[in-house]
Each structure stands twice: as C-alpha cells, then as structure tokens.
Amino acid sequence: MTIPLPDYVGDDISRNVRFALEEDIRDGDITAQLIDADSTSTATIITREDSVMCGIPWANEVFHQLGNVALEWHVEDGQRLKADTTLCTLRGNTRQILTGERTALNFLQTLMGTATTARRYADAVIDNKVTILDTRKTLPGLRAGQKYAVLCGGCENHRIGLYDAFLIKENHVAACGGITAAIERARALAPDKKIIVEVETLEELQEAAALKPDQIMLDNFSAEMLVQAADMTVPSALEVSGNLTIENAGMLPTYRDWFLSSGALTKHIHATDLSLRIQQH
Numbered sequence: 001m002t003i004p005l006p007d008y009v010g011d012d013i014s015r016n017v018r019f020a021l022e023e024d025i026r027d028g029d030i031t032a033q034l035i036d037a038d039s040t041s042t043a044t045i046i047t048r049e050d051s052v053m054c055g056i057p058w059a060n061e062v063f064h065q066l067g068n069v070a071l072e073w074h075v076e077d078g079q080r081l082k083a084d085t086t087l088c089t090l091r092g093n094t095r096q097i098l099t100g101e102r103t104a105l106n107f108l109q110t111l112m113g114t115a116t117t118a119r120r121y122a123d124a125v126i127d128n129k130v131t132i133l134d135t136r137k138t139l140p141g142l143r144a145g146q147k148y149a150v151l152c153g154g155c156e157n158h159r160i161g162l163y164d165a166f167l168i169k170e171n172h173v174a175a176c177g178g179i180t181a182a183i184e185r186a187r188a189l190a191p192d193k194k195i196i197v198e199v200e201t202l203e204e205l206q207e208a209a210a211l212k213p214d215q216i217m218l219d220n221f222s223a224e225m226l227v228q229a230a231d232m233t234v235p236s237a238l239e240v241s242g243n244l245t246i247e248n249a250g251m252l253p254t255y256r257d258w259f260l261s262s263g264a265l266t267k268h269i270h271a272t273d274l275s276l277r278i279q280q281h
Contacts, residue, residue: 003078003152008160012144017061020103032095039094041278045087048273052119053079054152055111062104066096078152101276111149112272118153118265124246129257133158137263146266165194183211209234217241
C-alpha cells in the first residue's frame with residue numbers, strides 16, 4: 001500500500017529535516033564523540049504499540065543529510081502495524097546512527113501518531129456516507145507532513161493553506177458585507193479557486209446555496225438543523241464542522257454524502273511509542 005507523496009509536500013521534507021538537525025546538533029553531538037569515528041553498527045527501529053506507518057521519507061532524509069547510513073524498510077507508509085513490529089534496519093556509521101536517532105524518531109512518532117488517529121476516524125465512519133477531512137490546525141512547520149499522514153490514515157485533506165481555496169467564515173462575511181458579496185468577490189478575484197462558505201443558520205445556508213459555491217460548511221448545526229439541511233436542495237457539497245464527533249457521526253442523514261472536518265486529526269494526537277536499538281557493533 002504505497003501512499004504517493006502529494007505535490008504540496010514539495011521541498012518541505014529537506015527543510016524540516018535541516019532545521020530539526022540544526023536545532024539538535026548545533027556545534028556538534030558531544031556524546032557521539034565518545035564512539036570511535038570509524039565504528040559501524042546495525043540497528044533496528046520498532047513500534048511499541050499498534051499504529052499506522054507514516055514518515056519514511058522524513059526518516060530517510062535525516063540519515064541522507066547526516067551521511068553514511070543505509071536504511072532498509074520492512075513496512076510502508078499507510079500500513080497497519082501491530083506492536084513490536086520492526087519498521088526498519090539501519091546499517092552504517094555508529095555516530096551518525098545515534099546522532100540522527102532522536103530526530104528521525106521525532107518525525108516518525110508524530111506522523112505515525114497522526115496517521116493512527118486518522119485511521120481511527122476513517123474506520124469509525126466506514127459504513128456511513130461520511131468523508132473525514134482535516135483542518136489547518138497542524139504543528140507549525142509540519143503542515144505538509146501531517147496532511148500527508150492524514151492521507152496515510154485513510155482520511156482526506158481540506159485546503160492545504162490560505163492560498164489554494166477560499167474559506168469564507170463569519171468574520172470574512174461580516175467584513176465583506178454579507179455572504180453574497182463575499183462569494184461574488186471571491187469569484188471575481190480568483191475564478192479558478194475552490195470556494196467554501198461557512199454558515200451558521202438555515203437562512204444563511206439558503207442564501208449560500210443559491211450562489212452554488214463548491215462547499216458549504218455547516219457550523220455547529222444541531223441534529224434537527226442537519227436533517228433540515230439534508231432535505232434542502234443544495235447543489236454544493238455539505239461539510240459539518242463542530243458538534244459532531246466520530247462517535248455520533250452516524251446520526252447524519254444517510255440519503256446524502258457528507259464531509260466532516262475535524263481539527264482533532266492533527267492536534268489531538270498520541271505520539272507513537274518507538275524504539276531504536278543497536279543490534280550489532
């Protein structure tokens with residue numbers, strides 16, 4: 001199950017890793033200098049808990065930037081893993097293995113934690129007509145990685161940033177002078193960009209639907225309001241935000257498709273417990 005890297009990842013991996021290594025090493029790993037410079041070792045990385053694999057390109061880049069360490073992966077991104085699964089075997093310079101250990105594990109534990117959370121959400125709605133979307137509530141600097149992890153976990157991406165789609169929320173509506181004015185300005189400004197509009201009432205939904213934006217976000221709608229929204233003629237995709245969780249997503253009317261966006265996919269995560277151990281010296 002190979003999950004291709006999305007275009008939005010770009011050169012973020014090399015930048016992420018470069019900064020992380022600089023942050024950790026500064027003017028040198030003094031503890032690694034206790035080991036002979038020409039020492040070589042074999043090491044393995046294992047997961048201590050059930051998880052979803054994610055982050056191989058980031059870990060590879062860590063040791064690529066450090067130099068002389070070869071990685072052999074026994075799993076692939078997006079794969080479900082059982083506790084005590086061996087993810088990877090590393091062979092090469094002992095100093096470099098130990099210098100890169102924490103940086104590589106930091107990326108892996110965070111991205112695997114995100115993918116595992118996303119998989120739990122995707123599994124919870126597998127029998128419903130609901131697609132789970134992430135949000136922009138990501139760790140600063142690790143947006144592309146966490147968005148990729150969401151895909152590895154079986155959910156989908158919302159907009160990537162402020163640049164690739166309009167998300168017209170209540171403050172934009174107020175500043176523009178209304179929903180209609182905001183949508184019309186968006187179409188005039190960038191007619192090729194996706195338009196998503198947030199509404200808080202059924203009246204606002206009706207106004208937005210008349211202009212046929214790509215997607216309408218129903219913010220904190222009650223269960224009764226969601227049923228009413230489902231019964232309306234709305235050509236736009238409907239996205240639910242607020243109030244609903246994966247535990248009660250099944251209450252959504254099943255006669256139409258829904259998007260359910262949740263910041264929890266990327267901010268309410270449990271970092272995966274991983275371990276790197278020298279096996280042979």
